[in-house]
Amino acid sequence: xxxxxxxxxxxxxxxxxxxxxxxxxxxxxxxxxxxxxxxxxxxxxxxxxxxxxxxxxxxxxxxxxxxxxxxxxxxxxxxxxxxxxxxxxxxxxxxxxxxxxxxxxxxxxxxxxxxxxxxxxxxxxxxxxxxxxxxxxxxxxxxxxxxxxxxxxxxxxxxxxxxxxxxxxxxxxxxxxxxxxxxxxxxxxxxxxxxxxxxxxxxxxxxxxxxxxxxxxxxxxxxxxxxxxxxxxxxxxxxxxxxxxxxxxxxxxxxxxxxxxxxxxxxxxxxxxxxxxxxxxxxxxxxxxxxxxxxxxxxxxxxxxxxxxxxxxxxxxxxxxxx
Amino acid sequence: xxxxxxxxxxxxxxxxxxxxxxxxxxxxxxxxxxxxxxxxxxxxxxxxxxxxxxxxxxxxxxxxxxxxxxxxxxxxxxxxxxxxxxxxxxxxxxxxxxxxxxxxxxxxxxxxxxxxxxxxxxxxxxxxxxxxxxxxxxxxxxxxxxxxxxxxxxxxxxxxxxxxxxxxxxxxxxxxxxxxxxxxxxxxxxxxxxxxxxxxxxxxxxxxxxxxxxxxxxxxxxxxxxxxxxxxxxxxxxxxxxxxxxxxxxxxxxxxxxxxxxxxxxxxxxxxxxxxxxxxxxxxxxxxxx
Numbered sequence: 010x011x012x013x014x015x016x017x018x019x020x021x022x023x024x025x026x027x028x029x030x031x032x033x034x035x036x037x038x039x040x041x042x043x044x045x046x047x048x049x050x051x052x053x054x055x056x057x058x059x060x061x062x063x064x065x066x067x068x069x070x071x072x073x074x075x076x077x078x079x080x081x082x083x084x085x086x087x088x089x090x091x092x093x094x095x096x097x098x099x100x101x102x103x104x105x106x107x108x109x110x111x112x113x114x115x116x117x118x119x120x121x122x123x124x125x126x127x128x129x130x131x132x133x134x135x136x137x138x139x140x141x142x143x144x145x146x147x148x149x150x151x152x153x154x155x156x157x158x159x160x161x162x163x164x165x166x167x168x169x170x171x172x173x174x175x176x177x178x179x180x181x182x183x184x185x186x187x188x189x190x191x192x193x194x195x196x197x198x199x200x201x202x203x204x205x206x207x208x209x210x211x212x213x214x215x216x217x218x219x220x221x222x223x224x225x226x227x228x229x230x231x232x233x234x235x236x237x238x239x240x241x242x243x244x245x246x247x248x249x250x251x252x253x254x255x256x257x258x259x260x261x262x263x264x265x266x267x268x269x270x271x272x273x274x275x276x277x278x279x280x281x282x283x284x285x286x287x288x289x290x291x292x293x294x295x296x297x298x299x300x301x302x303x304x305x306x307x308x309x310x311x312x313x314x315x316x317x318x319x320x321x322x323x324x325x326x327x328x329x330x331x332x
Numbered sequence: 333x334x335x336x337x338x339x340x341x342x343x344x345x346x347x348x349x350x351x352x353x354x355x356x357x358x359x360x361x362x363x364x365x366x367x368x369x370x371x372x373x374x375x376x377x378x379x380x381x382x383x384x385x386x387x388x389x390x391x392x393x394x395x396x397x398x399x400x401x402x403x404x405x406x407x408x409x410x411x412x413x414x415x416x417x418x419x420x421x422x423x424x425x426x427x428x429x430x431x432x433x434x435x436x437x438x439x440x441x442x443x444x445x446x447x448x449x450x451x452x453x454x455x456x457x458x459x460x461x462x463x464x465x466x467x468x469x470x471x472x473x474x475x476x477x478x479x480x481x482x483x484x485x486x487x488x489x490x491x492x493x494x495x496x497x498x499x500x501x502x503x504x505x506x507x508x509x510x511x512x513x514x515x516x517x518x519x520x521x522x523x524x525x526x527x528x529x530x531x532x533x534x535x536x537x538x539x540x541x542x543x544x545x546x547x548x549x550x551x552x553x554x555x556x557x558x559x560x561x562x563x564x565x566x567x568x569x570x571x572x573x574x575x576x577x578x579x580x581x582x583x584x585x586x587x588x589x590x591x592x593x594x595x596x597x598x599x600x601x602x603x604x605x606x607x608x609x610x611x612x613x614x615x616x617x618x619x620x621x622x
Contacts, residue, residue: 211539328412
């Protein structure tokens with residue numbers, strides 16, 4: 010599949026188009042054309058390196074939403090074996106914006122849960138653009154409890170613009186569904202490793218993201234609201250999304266500096282979508298390592314450490330005098 | 333600032349500013365247009381005596397009038413906001429904080445008091461909506477967490493009055509994580525079998541609704557309060573159709589099974605007192621100490 014380029018990648022796109030053109034030229038002077046292609050390819054790599062060395066938070070947001078970026082089910086195919094998708098919340102419906110099931114990573118049985126976007130228009134609608142409804146979060150909770158009962162660690166993948174804001178969502182208790190997951194995940198007795206693979210949009214992301222280890226892909230984002238949403242509220246205009254993206258510090262690098270992320274995983278040159286194989290190997294190695302480290306923790310220690318981790322969230326001045 | 337305000341001693345000015353309803357001897361009800369005498373409205377807990385419309389009430393005033401009269405211990409008052417991201421939109425977050433602190437007389441959007449309710453020791457907290465829309469950032473999360481710790485240490489129940497637009501954008505992901513922090517605190521409380529009564533008042537939306545506010549052992553709402561995950565305008569823009577009548581109001585939530593009950597503000601003291609005593613297996617209150 011041809012790579013689709015973002016607006017800030019246009020110079021690279023033009024070079025790549027030229028390379029494609031040369032490839033299709035009749036082979037009258039094959040040697041010199043081959044040289045020219047190699048030269049242009051080197052130039053394209055160089056250009057990509059220099060553009061990607063200075064990405065703005067908004068450009069990273071665009072990469073996190075790239076239509077060709079690997080999604081949860083792609084990683085389920087490339088990292089895990091023996092995957093069996095499990096459906097439904099047992100109460101209302103099967104929300105396709107969240108997928109989950111049993112699988113193995115490096116032979117180790119785990120429960121995997123993640124938000125799922127669609128690749129084409131039809132699939133996007135079916136997956137509701139990766140925006141879960143209450144039944145999605147309740148399916149996730151059901152699978153978490155199943156994992157806990159059989160002492161299986163939990164791996165979650167975050168990739169959502171946010172929980173779906175609709176009439177039905179409100180009628181069926183979107184707030185309660187998200188809140189319940191936060192409550193239950195805080196005390197779940199099995200290890201939880203969360204990876205932000207694309208967009209980490211607000212409470213809809215966090216609802217499957219309370220964890221013992223948080224990893225983020227280099228060009229993924231995680232914040233309380235989308236840059237567009239923040240801009241329209243604070244700047245009164247969604248056009249100020251670039252300013253909002255800067256201000257919110259939603260990139261993996263910035264969040265690691267704030268001490269909110271355990272590990273940032275480097276992406277292939279040009280982003281994860283350029284090389285699904287490479288990013289899968291990186292992610293697999295990191296997930297397997299974190300799972301092995303957590304696997305040896307006694308349950309009490311695991312829960313105490315998670316509780317301390319969650320309690321440490323926040324930056325404030327404390328002038329309380331010791332009694 | 334008028335010449336009169338300029339010459340007034342600052343202590344008096346602060347006193348004035350803690351009131352959530354604008355000053356004036358007479359106040360017009362936003363729902364029925366009745367012109368009401370301020371002192372009478374205050375006595376009535378800012379509930380319109382003509383139409384029972386529940387106006388907003390400041391956090392501290394609410395708590396003081398919810399608990400029994402007397403001494404209350406404030407929890408987490410020493411926890412003050414910072415600006416970890418050096419956030420700036422049209423104004424700096426620092427300046428917004430300073431302005432909110434000045435206009436409300438509070439340091440941040442959650443007030444926590446420990447004291448008796450009809451003789452039963454409890455911890456009660458309330459969101460100050462006038463403080464940046466009652467938004468939840470690090471200080472709200474930490475104070476709520478300390479409220480729970482106090483409950484665990486003293487084996488008392490917790491009551492929280494929400495009035496909030498949700499997570500505070502200026503602290504970005506750190507605000508979002510306060511949802512996990514408050515939910516985890518409530519899990520600690522639940523493990524101790526101590527009750528949590530969540531009182532949802534107008535408005536309770538966003539990240540607070542999707543964390544602590546919907547996690548009550550009892551979820552109680554005041555009448556006609558706006559309660560939801562997404563704001564009605566966002567939903568309207570998403571679904572592009574007219575929203576049903578009464579959508580996201582307390583009565584709508586009760587009908588859809590999200591609330592235990594709707595209680596008039598003037599009855600909250602008595603009802604919550606009675607419910608807590610039932611949950612804790614304590615004898616009923618003979619006389620209301622208030």
